[in-house]
Amino acid sequence: MLTIGEVARRAGLESSALRYYERIGLLTAPERVSGRRRYPESVLARLRVITFARGCGFSLAEIRQLFSGRPYSKRMRTLAARKLTELEQAIDRFRAMHELLESSLGCDCLSPEQCGQRLPAGPAPTALIRFP
Amino acid sequence: MLTIGEVARRAGLESSALRYYERIGLLTAPERVSGRRRYPESVLARLRVITFARGCGFSLAEIRQLFSGRPYSKRMRTLAARKLTELEQAIDRFRAMHELLESSLGCDCLSPEQCGQRLPAGPAPTALIRFP
DNA sequence: CTACGAGTTGAAGCGCACTTCAAGTCAAGG
């Protein structure tokens, strides 16, 4: 049985994140020993799934979907297939951006307005990436 | 001279976004005709730069950097080079995720805990992607 | 006994990129 600090350390998360996950129903409330959380080892596997899914672009809400109800494997396959498609589209977009950025390395415009002439007109960006 | 609604429509943005961009100094305040904004055509080019840069993962703060001061082309090159590196790393990560997701299509675990056994233990996710 | 560190709670705060709201202004059409 592990304390919250121990779990956090081994999962590479903050204790506050674990409490948050519990609040939003991503982790089931563990046994309490005089008020403190005591986690079984198995929580680490679950956290690996969460971390993995987060890294794949699943939102916490999606991950909750994944966990709620059976069969787990079927849900996993469904969500994975969907995310896979999104990911492929994202990679395509990023490749396009990559080329545009490379071409902009040769940019010698004197102003954004001048530069904008060469850029493709388009709708709002379709991918938002946060680089940590 | 264009009204805010017209600019928004042609740039694929909401008027509120244009006002927001103005507030944070991304667009210079345009001429007002009895209080209403009147934009020159050139704003569309600038908005293309903004939209393009956003799509490449630049934050609005970074884009503001890009616009502030000359020479524009030099700043563009600097920022583009930096973002290019980040983008390449992101693409690498996404490729890895792609493989993991594909392997998880064959998942037949009965529970997240079981599934977690097969996943690599790792630290917090390094890329956060929002698919809109 | 006291101090300490790790834990507990609910509430509030943060950063980003906007959106929404309330309350008011304006020009054109009927």
Added chain:
DNA sequence: CCTTGACTTGAAGTGCGCTTCAACTCGTAG
């Protein structure tokens, strides 16, 4: 004159994924 619809403003709200805070409790060490 009145309505309509697009616009104006500042302030507040939203969603996500947490973090931070205040105030408190607990077991252990000295």
